[in-house]
Amino acid sequence: GLERGAKNQFSTFSNFITTINQKKEGIGSRNSPTQLVIPNIKNVRELPPLCLDVRQKQRISIDTLPQELKAPVPPEPSLPIRTKTVKDFQDDVEKAKSSGDWRAVHDFYSTTFDSFLEINAAFKKDTNSPFNTIEDSGINAKFVNVVYDALLNSPQDVQKSVLKGVINGLLQEWKGPRTKDDLRAYCILLQNPQFSNTSTYVIYAHLLRQIAALTEADHHFLVHWSKKISQRRFKQVVDRLLQFISLRLFPAKPEEFPPMVKCAWWIPSATKVLALFNAANSLVSPPIISYTDFYNSTLDHIDLMEEYHNWQCYANSHRFSFCQYPFIISIAAKKVIIQRDSEQQMISIARQSLVDKVSRRQKPDMNMLFLNVKVRRTHLVSDSLDELARKRADLKKKLKVTFVGEAGLDMGGLTKEWFLLLIRQIFHPDYGMFTYHKDSHCHWFSSFKCDNYSEFRLVGALMGLAVYNSITLDIRFPPCCYKKLLSPPIVPCDHNALVGIGDVTLDDLFQIMPELAHGLSELLSYEGNVEEDFYSTFQVFQEEFGVIKSYNLKPNGDKIPVTNQNRKEYVQLYVDFLLNKSIYKQFAAFYYGFHSVCASYALLLLRPEEVEILVCGSPELDMSALQRSTQYEGYQKTDPTIRYFWEVVLGFSLDLQKKLLHFATGSDRVPVGGMADLNFKISKSETSTNWLPVAHTCFNQLCLPPYKNKKELKQKLIIGISNAEGFGLE
Numbered sequence: 222g223l224e225r226g227a228k229n230q231f232s233t234f235s236n237f238i239t240t241i242n243q244k245k246e247g248i249g250s251r252n253s254p255t256q257l258v259i260p261n262i263k264n265v266r267e268l269p270p271l272c273l274d275v276r277q278k279q280r281i282s283i284d285t286l287p288q289e290l291k292a293p294v295p296p297e298p299s300l301p302i303r304t305k306t307v308k309d310f311q312d313d314v315e316k317a318k319s320s321g322d323w324r325a326v327h328d329f330y331s332t333t334f335d336s337f338l339e340i341n342a343a344f345k346k347d348t349n350s351p352f353n354t355i356e357d358s359g360i361n362a363k364f365v366n367v368v369y370d371a372l373l374n375s376p377q378d379v380q381k382s383v384l385k386g387v388i389n390g391l392l393q394e395w396k397g398p399r400t401k402d403d404l405r406a407y408c409i410l411l412q413n414p415q416f417s418n419t420s421t422y423v424i425y426a427h428l429l430r431q432i433a434a435l436t437e438a439d440h441h442f443l444v445h446w447s448k449k450i451s452q453r454r455f456k457q458v459v460d461r462l463l464q465f466i467s468l469r470l471f472p473a474k475p476e477e478f479p480p481m482v483k484c485a486w487w488i489p490s491a492t493k494v495l496a497l498f499n500a501a502n503s504l505v506s507p508p509i510i511s512y513t514d515f516y517n518s519t520l521d522h523i524d525l526m527e528e529y530h531n532w533q534c535y536a537n538s539h540r541f542s543f544c545q546y547p548f549i550i551s552i553a554a555k556k557v558i559i560q561r562d563s564e565q566q567m568i569s570i571a572r573q574s575l576v577d578k579v580s581r582r583q584k585p586d587m588n589m590l591f592l593n594v595k596v597r598r599t600h601l602v603s604d605s606l607d608e609l610a611r612k613r614a615d616l617k618k619k620l621k622v623t624f625v626g627e628a629g630l631d632m633g634g635l636t637k638e639w640f641l642l643l644i645r646q647i648f649h650p651d652y653g654m655f656t657y658h659k660d661s662h663c664h665w666f667s668s669f670k671c672d673n674y675s676e677f678r679l680v681g682a683l684m685g686l687a688v689y690n691s692i693t694l695d696i697r698f699p700p701c702c703y704k705k706l707l708s709p710p711i712v713p714c715d716h717n718a719l720v721g722i723g724d725v726t727l728d729d730l731f732q733i734m735p736e737l738a739h740g741l742s743e744l745l746s747y748e749g750n751v752e753e754d755f756y757s758t759f760q761v762f763q764e765e766f767g768v769i770k771s772y773n774l775k776p777n778g779d780k781i782p783v784t785n786q787n788r789k790e791y792v793q794l795y796v797d798f799l800l801n802k803s804i805y806k807q808f809a810a811f812y813y814g815f816h817s818v819c820a821s822y823a824l825l826l827l828r829p830e831e832v833e834i835l836v837c838g839s840p841e842l843d844m845s846a847l848q849r850s851t852q853y854e855g856y857q858k859t860d861p862t863i864r865y866f867w868e869v870v871l872g873f874s875l876d877l878q879k880k881l882l883h884f885a886t887g888s889d890r891v892p893v894g895g896m897a898d899l900n901f902k903i904s905k906s907e908t909s910t911n912w913l914p915v916a917h918t919c920f921n922q923l924c925l926p927p928y929k930n931k932k933e934l935k936q937k938l939i940i941g942i943s944n945a946e947g948f949g950l951e
Contacts, residue, residue: 300402303342305329307364314371327379330372334386337393337406344368344409345402353401355445360405366454369414380415384424387413391427399435404442407432411494412454417461419468419477426487429465433493440497447501448509455498455509462495466549467519489541492549499548506728512828516551525550529558533822547826552834556691556893559823559835563617563689566821570617592618596639597625602646605639606679616682616818620690634918637692637887640683644694647680654680660735663697666804666811669765674810681814684836689818693838693890701729701800703829703836705808710824712816721812725800727792734799741792750785757783759791761798774798838890842878844871846896855905856925863903865931869938877939884942887918913941 310329317323333343342348344361352359372380387410411432416425432443447455469487472478499515502508520543532544543550550558571590578585592615596604609616622639648655648664654676655664666677687694705723713720723729731738744755751757759778762771773779774794783791801808827835848867856863870881879889885901892898899921906915906924914937915924928934 300338300342300345300348302348303333303339305343307361307367310364310367310371314375323376323379326371326375327382330368330375330379331382331386333368334383335389336386337390337403339386340390340406340409341402345405351401352405355442358405358408358442358446358449359401360409360446362449362451365409365412366451369412373414383413384415384421387424387428391424391431399439401442404435404439404446407435408443408446411458412450414457414461417464419472419474422465422468422478425465426484426490429462429490429494430486432497433490444497444501444504447498448505450509452509455502456514459495459498459510459514462491462498463515463517463549465491466495466517470519470523492541492543492546495549496546499546512548512830513552515548517549518551518553520550521554521557525554525558526561529562529823544826548828550826552831553894555823555826555831556835558826559688559821560691562821562823563691566617567619570615571619574615574618590618591621592616593621593623594639595623595625598642601643602676602679605643606676609679609682610675613817616686617689620686634887636690637918640687640692640694641883641888643683644696647676648696658733661699661733663699663733665699665702665733666807668763668803668807670806674806677807677810678814678817681811681816682818683814685815685818688832688835691892693888693892694836695888695890696837698833699729699732700829700833701725701732703832704729705801706812706815706832707824707827707829710827711822712813712820719805721805721808722801725796727796729800730796737799741795744783744788745792747788751788752782752784755783757791759783759794761795763803772798772803834893838888838892839895842875842882842891843896844873844878847899847901850897850899850901852900852902853904854902855907856903862925862927862934865928865934866903866925866938868931869935877942880942881938884914885916885918885923886921913937915941 313325313329317326333339344365345352346359346361350359372383390406390410407428410428415421416428435443450458466488469478469481469484469491478484495515502510502512502515523543528542528544531540532542535542547555574589575585578589592612594605594608594612596608620636622635624635624639646652648657650657653669654667656667657664684694684696686692701723704725705721708721708723727738727741730741744751747754759774759781760771761774762769764770771779774791775781781787824832848871851858853863870878873881882891883889886899902920902922904922904924906912906926908926910926910928910933912926914926916922917924925934926937928937
């Protein structure tokens with residue numbers, strides 16, 4: 222197979238080109254455009270701009286074009302007639318394996334891949350049908366899969382014949398727009414497993430370049446055809462593209478590839494083709510593969526802030542930046558960008574405060590560099606609201622919290638405690654701001670009308686401060702909350718513009734009120750007479766403080782019956798009312814609170830799911846991973862006390878494990894980078910074993926006395942983690 226062969230199994234690319242040149246010179250009918258393929262290309266037109274800036278389009282995706290494209294469709298050239306079936310091909314392969322005579326198979330491969338016309342002749346389901354719609358590519362996927370699966374187990378001369386044929390196809394001189402047969406050939410060639418091998422990367426790069434340079438209308442077809450590829454093959458193509466980008470960035474053997482200056486277009490071309498597959502993936506519900514499968518962890522090791530700076534400063538130029546394609550950047554890398562962007566803003570705001578103070582000839586005070594919040598535990602919400610409202614200009618400074626009457630110094634631990642207690646109090650059902658839905662285990666905004674929505678702004682600001690200060694919160698909002706929070710991701714300049722209005726669906730309602738969503742789903746699929754059997758109108762009712770109030774979903778809705786014909790409209794308007802209109806003022810205040818702290822172009826890089834992870838961290842606790850990454854001070858990991866500790870902790874219930882994490886770190890959530898990012902440390906406490914364990918939450922440090930046995934350690938640890946609120950100084 223290709224991967225198992227010798228490293229130099231393919232002769233250099235120039236040898237392939239020479240062969241083709243000789244062939245073409247012999248024919249003498251047309252000039253040889255070999256410079257399109259030779260690695261040291263010169264005078265080749267650069268690719269057009271890869272995309273509009275992400276700030277203009279919010280998030281890179283392929284615009285959905287009308288189903289009926291008005292552009293004239295070029296006539297398809299007549300295809301050669303090829304009658305070989307899947308079974309015929311499989312029989313040829315079996316005969317070749319048993320006899321050792323691969324000529325028939327070799328002839329098939331060399332003929333089929335010699336041109337785009339031949340590829341269509343072999344793999345088009347019906348050569349007489351145009352297949353000019355986005356719904357059906359006309360590709361015989363089963364035949365393509367069988368041919369490619371057999372290719373890697375064929376002799377080297379067979380594999381080389383395919384690559385030579387691909388070069389022939391790519392060297393073709395194009396006159397006028399691409400035909401649908403050309404697009405079919407590109408779709409088939411992208412699935413070629415030979416492109417997993419670095420020795421084929423020069424050919425692969427030119428294939429990607431041609432696809433990236435297609436028109437938007439052609440991309441539209443490729444996107445819709447790609448979503449029909451099987452999950453396994455789809456993932457293989459995505460992985461192949463990601464590997465190509467990674468190895469071009471960090472080649473194991475740099476001499477394998479042309480110099481970077483001569484192939485700077487490789488990575489932009491591959492990334493744009495990857496964007497087509499990302500767009501295809503997003504068109505399917507549920508997606509073909511997870512959005513995380515598009516992450517390229519190699520990018521975690523490049524200069525991310527330079528990428529971010531290029532994206533911000535050269536948005537309207539043709540300069541490439543991975544930030545134009547945020548789907549490829551991992552959540553860990555995005556967190557780094559947001560953290561550094563936040564730090565730069567903090568430094569800038571603090572510096573400006575210092576300059577203002579000095580210019581007024583006033584003595585600088587270190588406290589002016591921080592957002593200092595001083596609260597009483599007994600008046601936590603009101604004090605916090607007053608402090609944040611009074612110090613709105615300081616929200617982008619580093620946060621420091623002081624509890625009145627307590628001696629604790631905030632090196633991070635008091636801040637975590639403040640967030641935890643405040644969130645716990647605000648989200649309590651008795652407080653009335655949020656409704657807890659037991660079926661979905663999440664909170665949603667109360668639709669009750671009130672005179673002042675400042676407390677919703679406080680919750681938004683709290684979430685913003687948490688992201689800004691890299692603190693995870695135990696908040697249970699449904700995914701559509703984060704979708705609304707990014708609608709739009711940048712606060713509009715027009716104060717009358719609507720904010721927080723998400724494109725919500727019945728699926729979003731299922732995540733909050735599953736029972737109601739199920740009822741609406743039943744209405745949509747009901748086969749009887751909806752008007753007579755349900756007797757509903759475009760009017761809904763809600764209880765507010767014991768009073769039933771009615772709302773029309775559209776003008777005169779109380780007089781419009783719900784029928785079989787308009788029930789889809791009714792369901793969509795009802796969902797929009799519940800998730801957008803009925804809570805608009807509450808959510809708008811929440812939106813402005815969040816963005817008052819987190820206003821940053823970095824938010825444009827995030828998906829709603831990623832915002833949720835940044836705010837809440839991961840609820841999945843892996844204590845074994847924590848054990849592997851823990852550091853020790855005064856102890857060795859083989860000491861009896863440490864062995865007792867991990868035996869006890871790994872045997873804890875999930876509730877006790879969360880309490881331990883909260884006791885030691887100030888939060889029971891796992892940060893974006895996993896347990897390793899906690900930098901958890903266990904230190905030896907040179908105190909009596911009668912003492913309970915002590916934690917320094919600022920440093921994620923647990924101080925453990927050398928308890929004599931496992932029973933004593935378990936008893937003291939449970940007492941300590943179950944009674945952990947408040948701070949003191951040693």
